[in-house]
Amino acid sequence: MSEQEANLSQSNFFGHPIGLRTLFFTELWERMSYYGMRGLLVLYMTIGVVGNPGLGWSNVEANAIYGIYAGMVYFLALPGGWLADNLLGYQKAVLYGALIIMLGHFTLAIPLEETFILGLAFVAIGTGLLKPNISSIVGQLYADQDERRDSGFTIFYMSINIGSMLGFAVCGYLGERIGWHWGFGAAGIGMLFGVIQFVYFRSQLGTAGLNPNEMAEGRRSTLRLWTIITVIFFAAVVISGVLGLWSIDPVFFAERFRDFLVVISFIYFGYLFFFAGLTSFEKKNVLMLLLLFVGAAAFWSGFDQSAGSLSIFTRDYVNLTFGSFQAPVSWTQFLNPLFVVMFAPFFAYLWVFLGKRNLNPNTPIKFAIGLIFMGLGFIVMLYAVQYAMVEAPVGVQWLLLTYLLHTFGELALSPVGLSAFSRYSPKKYLGQMMGLWFLASSLGGVLAGLFGGEATESGLSSMTPIFSELIYYYLIIAAVLIVLSFFIKGSLKER
Ligand code: GLN
Numbered sequence: 265m266s267e268q269e270a271n272l273s274q275s276n277f278f279g280h281p282i283g284l285r286t287l288f289f290t291e292l293w294e295r296m297s298y299y300g301m302r303g304l305l306v307l308y309m310t311i312g313v314v315g316n317p318g319l320g321w322s323n324v325e326a327n328a329i330y331g332i333y334a335g336m337v338y339f340l341a342l343p344g345g346w347l348a349d350n351l352l353g354y355q356k357a358v359l360y361g362a363l364i365i366m367l368g369h370f371t372l373a374i375p376l377e378e379t380f381i382l383g384l385a386f387v388a389i390g391t392g393l394l395k396p397n398i399s400s401i402v403g404q405l406y407a408d409q410d411e412r413r414d415s416g417f418t419i420f421y422m423s424i425n426i427g428s429m430l431g432f433a434v435c436g437y438l439g440e441r442i443g444w445h446w447g448f449g450a451a452g453i454g455m456l457f458g459v460i461q462f463v464y465f466r467s468q469l470g471t472a473g474l475n476p477n478e479m480a481e482g483r484r485s486t487l488r489l490w491t492i493i494t495v496i497f498f499a500a501v502v503i504s505g506v507l508g509l510w511s512i513d514p515v516f517f518a519e520r521f522r523d524f525l526v527v528i529s530f531i532y533f534g535y536l537f538f539f540a541g542l543t544s545f546e547k548k549n550v551l552m553l554l555l556l557f558v559g560a561a562a563f564w565s566g567f568d569q570s571a572g573s574l575s576i577f578t579r580d581y582v583n584l585t586f587g588s589f590q591a592p593v594s595w596t597q598f599l600n601p602l603f604v605v606m607f608a609p610f611f612a613y614l615w616v617f618l619g620k621r622n623l624n625p626n627t628p629i630k631f632a633i634g635l636i637f638m639g640l641g642f643i644v645m646l647y648a649v650q651y652a653m654v655e656a657p658v659g660v661q662w663l664l665l666t667y668l669l670h671t672f673g674e675l676a677l678s679p680v681g682l683s684a685f686s687r688y689s690p691k692k693y694l695g696q697m698m699g700l701w702f703l704a705s706s707l708g709g710v711l712a713g714l715f716g717g718e719a720t721e722s723g724l725s726s727m728t729p730i731f732s733e734l735i736y737y738y739l740i741i742a743a744v745l746i747v748l749s750f751f752i753k754g755s756l757k758e759r
Pocket of ligand 1: 295424564678705
């Protein structure tokens with residue numbers, strides 16, 4: 265054991281490898297910047313808030329751009345993971361990702377409409393490099409049989425939510441009250457703290473995620489060349505767009521992006537099922553993962569409306585005055601991460617408690633529970649909309665209840681989904697299957713932008729039909745999951 269390894273094995277973070285602390289704080293600052301900026305995005309693109317006008321784009325366009333952005337962030341996790349596997353190694357991918365994200369937020373901090381999309385593009389590309397790879401390093405801190413792995417991920421999930429609370433609080437206040445670009449700049453400063461912290465404590469990761477996969481140098485050079493060509497091509501496309509050489513209707517683009525994601529997901533599942541040489545046992549697991557994929561995409565299509573249609577509803581129809589204090593609109597986004605931190609231990613305990621009595625529901629049922637909570641959250645919103653039609657503004661309790669229900673849904677579905685994808689995926693396709701899990705978030709993000717746009721197209725009157733339609737879909741998909749879970753029972757492969 266080298267001196268460095270000996271030092272590392274002696275120090276720890278809540279009983280976990282000390283490297284987890286580095287990743288905890290990097291992810292905390294990255295999520296601070298991501299959610300802090302995201303909370304402002306749709307408000308800024310539309311009419312803004314009282315005393316602080318925005319760009320004045322339509323609700324439909326703003327939601328579509330938000331959807332494309334949220335979708336891209338998770339879609340780019342696929343090339344981001346590939347680059348780390350083959351060329352960069354995970355540690356470098358995280359570092360470069362963090363630097364590009366920081367550059368993106370600082371670009372958004374420039375008070376120019378022309379550089380806005382460029383800033384978003386940088387944040388999306390950087391997040392694609394950082395997000396999947398930082399999770400991979402968490403996994404690599406533990407030996408295969410280390411029982412601390414799941415609780416390591418739980419601690420890591422906490423950093424996500426502590427970071428987002430900080431982001432909504434700081435960027436939300438600065439952006440809405442002082443100036444939008446101050447909020448975006450604050451997100452950049454947050455990411456800068458993350459970068460400094462990562463550079464300073466990186467050695468504590470030891471060799472976890474240090475090197476890319478082994479391969480012949482010749483092959484690596486070819487991959488590097490193709491990567492550079494691809495990057496130059498896409499950079500030219502984005503820069504020419506920023507320079508105004510071409511433009512595209514955001515709704516049209518969001519719809520095509522949605523179709524593209526649906527097609528590539530099904531092609532990939534189809535390939536796995538028919539051509540990947542899986543045993544019939546593995547094929548059953550793949551079918552179950554397809555079911556979970558559909559459930560997760562549907563879930564995020566509602567969940568991610570928090571920074572879209574629900575944010576617009578909050579700004580236009582909710583009373584945020586408490587005594588003499590008027591809370592920023594984006595502060596209501598604080599509720600979800602707060603509830604996650606409060607209730608995550610309860611959910612973790614609940615599954616163990618039920619497991620001991622042989623009552624632990626299987627994964628599709630947990631997904632159905634997640635979707636039912638999502639539907640219930642929108643049922644609460646239907647009432648809020650009805651009350652707002654009679655007399656606006658309505659009280660903040662409607663949001664409190666909606667976000668509580670949405671968080672219960674998240675806790676029933678999100679951690680469970682991550683562990684199901686790592687557990688039931690055919691082993692040699694594990695990395696790519698994790699990519700598919702992120703693809704469900706990507707599809708959900710685009711759908712959230714499209715649904716959110718339709719819901720806010722003409723004020724309250726367009727919310728009722730769209731929210732009702734969504735409730736209907738969520739409950740139908742939940743019912744399908746419950747019915748199919750009986751067929752799947754007994755065929756789940758334990759690893
Ligand atoms: N809130 C979690 C995160 O930011 C999960 C989001 C998602 O997968 N859509 O990491």
